[in-house]
Amino acid sequence: MIAALWVMVGISLLLGAVLGFSAIKFKVEGNPLVEKIDAVLPQTQCGQCGYPGCKPYAEAIAKGEANINKCPPGGEEGIRKLADLLGVEYVPFGEGAAPKAKAVAFIDEQTCIGCTLCLQACPVDAIVGAAKQMHTIIASECTGCELCIAPCPVDCISMQPIGEDITNWKWDYPTIPIVQVAAR
Amino acid sequence: MRPLFKFHGGVHPATHKAESTRTPIALAPIPTKLVIPLHQHVGNRAVPVVQVGERVLKGQIIGRPEGRLSSAVHASTSGTVSAIDMQLVAHHSGLPDLCVTLIPDGKDEWIAHSGVDYRQTEHTDLRHLLRQAGVVGLGGAVFPSDMKSYSHKHKIKTLVLNGAECEPYITCDDMLMRERAGDILRGAEVLRELLYAEEVLIGIEDNKPEAIAAMQKAVLDDKHAHMEVIAVPTLYPGGGAKQLIRVLTGIEVAAGVRSTEMGVQCFNVATAYCVWRAITFGEPLLSRIVTVTGNVEHAQNYEVLLGTPVDELVALAGSRADTNKHIMGGPMMGVDLPSGSVGVTKATNCIIEASPKLFPPPPPALPCIRCTRCADVCPAELQPQELFWFSKAKDFGKAQEYHLFDCIECGACAYVCPSQIPLVQYYRFAKSEIWQRERDAQAADLARERHEYRLMRIEREKQEKAERLAQKEKAALAAKAASPAPAVNPEPAHTSSAADPDDTLQMRIDAAVARAKAQAATAQPKNVNALTPQQQAEIAEIEARRAKIREMASHAGADDEPPKSNQG
Numbered sequence: 126m127i128a129a130l131w132v133m134v135g136i137s138l139l140l141g142a143v144l145g146f147s148a149i150k151f152k153v154e155g156n157p158l159v160e161k162i163d164a165v166l167p168q169t170q171c172g173q174c175g176y177p178g179c180k181p182y183a184e185a186i187a188k189g190e191a192n193i194n195k196c197p198p199g200g201e202e203g204i205r206k207l208a209d210l211l212g213v214e215y216v217p218f219g220e221g222a223a224p225k226a227k228a229v230a231f232i233d234e235q236t237c238i239g240c241t242l243c244l245q246a247c248p249v250d251a252i253v254g255a256a257k258q259m260h261t262i263i264a265s266e267c268t269g270c271e272l273c274i275a276p277c278p279v280d281c282i283s284m285q286p287i288g289e290d291i292t293n294w295k296w297d298y299p300t301i302p303i304v305q306v307a308a309r
Numbered sequence: 310m311r312p313l314f315k316f317h318g319g320v321h322p323a324t325h326k327a328e329s330t331r332t333p334i335a336l337a338p339i340p341t342k343l344v345i346p347l348h349q350h351v352g353n354r355a356v357p358v359v360q361v362g363e364r365v366l367k368g369q370i371i372g373r374p375e376g377r378l379s380s381a382v383h384a385s386t387s388g389t390v391s392a393i394d395m396q397l398v399a400h401h402s403g404l405p406d407l408c409v410t411l412i413p414d415g416k417d418e419w420i421a422h423s424g425v426d427y428r429q430t431e432h433t434d435l436r437h438l439l440r441q442a443g444v445v446g447l448g449g450a451v452f453p454s455d456m457k458s459y460s461h462k463h464k465i466k467t468l469v470l471n472g473a474e475c476e477p478y479i480t481c482d483d484m485l486m487r488e489r490a491g492d493i494l495r496g497a498e499v500l501r502e503l504l505y506a507e508e509v510l511i512g513i514e515d516n517k518p519e520a521i522a523a524m525q526k527a528v529l530d531d532k533h534a535h536m537e538v539i540a541v542p543t544l545y546p547g548g549g550a551k552q553l554i555r556v557l558t559g560i561e562v563a564a565g566v567r568s569t570e571m572g573v574q575c576f577n578v579a580t581a582y583c584v585w586r587a588i589t590f591g592e593p594l595l596s597r598i599v600t601v602t603g604n605v606e607h608a609q610n611y612e613v614l615l616g617t618p619v620d621e622l623v624a625l626a627g628s629r630a631d632t633n634k635h636i637m638g639g640p641m642m643g644v645d646l647p648s649g650s651v652g653v654t655k656a657t658n659c660i661i662e663a664s665p666k667l668f669p670p671p672p673p674a675l676p677c678i679r680c681t682r683c684a685d686v687c688p689a690e691l692q693p694q695e696l697f698w699f700s701k702a703k704d705f706g707k708a709q710e711y712h713l714f715d716c717i718e719c720g721a722c723a724y725v726c727p728s729q730i731p732l733v734q735y736y737r738f739a740k741s742e743i744w745q746r747e748r749d750a751q752a753a754d755l756a757r758e759r760h761e762y763r764l765m766r767i768e769r770e771k772q773e774k775a776e777r778l779a780q781k782e783k784a785a786l787a788a789k790a791a792s793p794a795p796a797v798n799p800e801p802a803h804t805s806s807a808a809d810p811d812d813t814l815q816m817r818i819d820a821a822v823a824r825a826k827a828q829a830a831t832a833q834p835k836n837v838n839a840l841t842p843q844q845q846a847e848i849a850e851i852e853a854r855r856a857k858i859r860e861m862a863s864h865a866g867a868d869d870e871p872p873k874s875n876q877g
Contacts, residue, residue, distance in 0.1 A: 167749070168756035178760060249759040268756045291348070293748070294402040295741040299734040301673050 158187045165206045169198040170248035171270030173222070178248065192216060197224045198269070228284040229267040230274070234259045236281035243273035243282060311539060314559040316552045318686040319544040320721045322477050322641065324516060329480045329600050329608035334488055336612050337625060339386050343411040343616030344652035345371065346398045350445040351452045352378030357409060363390050366420040368593050371409050374440055380453045381443040383593045385614035388413040399637045399654055401737075403647035411616065422591035427499045435503060435588060442587035443594045443655070448482075448548070448577030449638060451656045454584060457574060458503040466572040468506040469557055470497055470581055472513040472520065473541060473548035476639030479659040481598040482578050484610040486513065486520035490527035493578050494536065496585030504574055508535040510557045511578070514547060515540040545641065546719040550575040552688050564715045579658075599653060601626040603636070603661035613653050619660055620649035628662050636661040640668065641720040675728035683722035683732065689715045693722040697732050700739035705746070708739050716740075785813040 162183035169179070174195035176182040185191035186207070193207040194216040201217075201224070208215045218224070232243070232252075237259040244252045244260060251267045254260030274282050287293075348354040355372025359365055365384040372382035388411045395405035427435055436455040445451040448471055470493070474482040486493060497509050513521050524538045541547055541556050551562045554573050562568045568575060576584075579598065586592045595615060599622065602608035606627030613622055619635050636643040637657050653660075683693035691712055699708035716736050723732040840848070 163757070166753075168753040168760065170756065170760045179757070248763065249756050250763050251759070266755065266759065268752075289402075289404065291398070291400055291402055291404050291406050293745070294404055295745055296401070296734065296738040298738050299674075299731050 156184070156187050159183045161210060162186050162207065165199070165203060165210060166196060167198045167203065167268075169268040169270045171198060171268070171272060173197055186211070194218050195222070197222050200224045226286050228269045228286045229264045230262050230269070230271070231283050231285045232260055232262055233281040233283070234261060236279050238279055240278060242276040242278065246272045246276045248272060311537065311557075312559075313539070313541060314556050316547070316555045316688050317690045318688045318721060319547065319552075320686050320724050321543070322545055322724060324543070325478045325602070326480050326483065326516065329478070329602040329610060330483060330519075332607070332609050334484050334598055334610045334612055335625075337614070337617060337622060339413045339415060339417060339614065340617045340621040341413075342391070342618065343385055343388070343413065343614060344396055344618060344650065345382060345385065345409045345411060345616035346396075346652060346654055347372040347382050347407045347409065348398075349382060349451060349615070349654040349656065350380040350443075351450065352376065352380065354407065355379060355382045357393050357407070359384075359390050359393070359409065361390055361393055364388070364414075365390060365411065366418050368420045368422055368595060370441070370593075371411075374453075378453060378456060379440075380445050380455075381441050381593065382409075383443055383595055383615075384409075384411055385595045385616050386411070386413045387416050387418040397647050397651050399644055399646055399651050399657065401644055408652065409616075422593075424587075424589040424591040427502055427588050430588075432503055435499070438588060438591075439584065442583075442592070444580065444583050444587050445594070445655050446577055447579035447583065447597060447655060447658070449642075449656055449658060451654075454576070454580055457576070458500060460504045460506075460569070460574075463569045464572055465504040465506045465569060465574050466508070467558055467574075468497065468501050468504055468509045469550075469554055469573055469575040470509060470511040470578050471548060471550065471553055471575055472511055472517075472524070472578040473553050474517070475514060475543070475545045475548035476641055476659075477545075478602050478661050479600050479639050480602075481600045481610055481658050483517045483520045484600075485579055485582060485598050486517070487523045489582055490520075490523045491531060492585045493582045494524070494527050494531060494533055495589070496581030496583070497536065497576075498533065499584050499588050500574075500576055500581060506574065508537070509533070511536070511538045512541045512547075512553045512557050513538065514543045516543040546688050546717065546721060549688060549717055549719065551717075564712055594655060597653070597655060597657070599657055600659040601662075602659065604629045604632045604664040604667050605662050613657075615655060616652040618650050618652055619646060622653060623649070623660060623662055626662075629664065631664045631666070632662045633665060634663045636663050636668075641724065642718060671731070672729050674730045677728055677730060680727060682725045682727065686721045686725050688719060688721060689717055691716060693732055696739075697730065697735050700735040703739075703742070705739055705743050709743065713739055713743075782813065785816060788816075 159180070160183075163180055166179040166183060172178065174182040174191065176185055176191070182191060182195065186193060193211065193213065194204050196203055197218065199207075204218070205215055237254075239254060239257040239259050241254065241256050241260070244254055248270060249266055249268055251263045252260050252273065253263060269284065271284060274284070347357060353374070353376040356375045357371060358373050359369075359371045364387070365371060366387045367384060369384045370381050371384050371390070374381050390409060391412045392410040394408065394410070396408040396410070397403070398406045398408065400406070425434075425438070436458060439455040439458070440453065444454045446454060446457070472482050472486055474480070497511075500506075501509055511524055513524065515521070521538055521540050527533075528536050528538060539557060541553070546552055547556060550568065554568055554571075554575060555561055558573060560568075560571045560573060562571055562573075583594050587594065596612050597615065598610050599613045600608070600610050601623055605623065606629065609626055611622065611625060619637075623632075623635065635646040635649060637646050638644055638659055640661060643659070643661065677694060677697060679694060681692075681694055683697075684691070687693050689712075693716075695711050696708055696713055696716065699705070699711065700713070713736060718733050718736060720733050723730065726732060
């Protein structure tokens with residue numbers, strides 16, 4: 126009886142030591158779920174979700190603090206992907222949070238006074254310029270977050286929608302047109 | 310007799326080739342205007358190098374190649390550039406692209422040009438000549454030929470010349486082989502030289518006996534060694550590069566593998582012809598053979614200047630009144646042209662005039678009955694019915710798992726589908742959606758990286774600033790400790806002021822003022838050397854006047870308020 130007890134205690138101590146060791150040795154840094162959520166988000170860093178960037182929003186979703194329908198740039202497909210990832214129900218966008226057409230910022234260089242305020246606002250450093258030098262947008266890096274528009278004191282930044290051209294044109298989903306046929 | 314191999318599947322659509330092979334190739338007259346797109350090849354769009362209003366000569370470069378994968382675009386005849394703008398082009402999207410519009414002057418005046426002997430020219434120079442001559446694959450893929458004529462990575466054993474021309478209606482390669490076999494084979498020799506290939510196999514479908522005979526005769530006449538003309542069975546899509554290589558050599562080019570890795574390179578016969586013209590005569594690619602057929606009075610092949618509007622071309626063949634659209638290419642893989650105003654490009658092998666009688670509108674698609682006839686005919690050995698379901702359900706991950714990107718969009722599956730489902734449309738939709746997603750994912754990765762770098766930079770700047778401040782504070786404390794000895798003080802001016810020595814800000818201001826004063830004291834006017842006595846006299850006079858004014862001012866100022874500062 127006593128011997129059996131000692132054996133059990135011995136085993137539990139050994140296994141406990143192994144578990145304790147592996148908990149330290151194979152510790153996962155950060156929350157892997159946050160990385161996965163962040164990979165789904167469109168990285169516009171626009172703050173429309175109410176968090177200062179995509180990563181903080183991903184962290185909030187992972188903690189269960191934020192709903193998954195707060196990211197208009199991700200579109201409905203983004204919500205579906207998040208719902209799939211997290212195993213929750215699809216939630217439609219709330220009031221006034223509809224996705225917009227993609228656009229890039231454009232600086233009217235005639236009006237720009239070179240105040241650098243937009244440079245400081247841009248989350249992806251997509252604006253080139255210096256004090257009293259007019260600024261310009263690197264269109265290929267611009268995420269269309271619109272964060273540069275509010276700080277501009279002379280309102281010289283506008284959003285220009287990205288038009289469809291031969292390089293980004295997509296095939297339509299095949300549909301069968303419904304034709305009205307006269308009743309016999 | 311060489312043993313031939315088979316590729317999987319294939320269909321036998323009605324060929325309709327006899328209509329346009331009755332008469333020899335005719336030279337199309339110079340049209341009233343040429344609309345020359347700058348993006349006629351795979352790769353980067355050529356950059357326009359001419360101005361509106363400029364006179365250009367035949368063969369002059371109007372678009373220079375941009376980047377590694379690109380090709381030059383030339384003026385097809387002499388004339389004046391009337392516009393460089395967005396115009397409709399031959400593309401599935403029906404969207405405009407950058408084109409140069411040329412009004413020909415009718416003189417057809419060549420720019421100075423000359424060829425080289427390919428045997429005595431460096432291969433690098435030959436490839437450069439091909440690039441500058443705008444030679445691209447004329448079978449329809451328009452891949453720059455200079456990029457294909459390399460063999461340094463993989464040893465090329467076999468050069469395959471593709472004269473199969475499997476699509477119905479198209480006969481441009483057939484007629485070219487009948488009439489210009491000698492030059493095609495000479496071009497093949499140039500390509501063989503560039504690739505160090507041992508043998509040349511010319512695959513021609515056996516429904517073109519005249520072309521086969523002409524090519525065989527040319528091989529014998531010019532005594533080409535290790536070159537063989539082989540009749541291959543007529544089976545659509547036997548003209549696909551992978552399919553033809555399979556039939557001729559038995560080599561199956563796996564998914565995601567280039568044929569060059571298996572020691573085979575494939576060129577179209579018309580490309581070989583253009584290579585010969587470009588290298589030996591210095592003639593860039595300015596015209597090509599185009600079959601005009603379908604709903605026309607007399608179907609025929611024309612040698613057409615690139616940029617010729619399709620309307621003017623089909624008028625030559627007598628397009629009938631009930632034509633409702635123009636198809637560029639064949640009926641299986643062709644592009645419906647958005648308008649008759651688009652210019653002929655390097656990819657235009659055929660213009661089919663379509664009428665509702667000739668191509669009745671397809672009946673509405675019925676549900677898939679899973680008969681898998683599409684899988685039986687698929688030359689890429691895919692499961693078209695699975696690809697259809699996944700594309701329809703927008704399950705793009707699954708579609709890719711089923712090798713969507715190995716689909717060559719030949720249309721054989723849709724041709725046999727008993728439910729008339731536009732299968733290729735679904736595959737194209739899925740492919741373009743996947744490309745779009747990849748572009749978006751790349752943009753997101755870039756944005757994430759830049760954002761994270763920005764956060765890191767802001768953090769670093771903050772730290773650096775804090776460190777700088779801490780150091781200054783330290784220096785100030787040290788200065789305070791060593792107070793009465795200004796010689797060892799890093800901020801030597803603080804003793805001169807009556808301010809509180811504890812206030813480091815005030816200390817710094819005082820230091821700056823002192824520095825400025827010291828600088829002003831040491832500064833010497835630099836424009837008073839080597840003056841004439843007359844100028845010196847003038848300066849002395851002015852200085853005297855200034856001194857007088859200053860004196861007066863200080864007297865006057867002393868009466869009402871103390872002088873603010875020194876005017877010097």
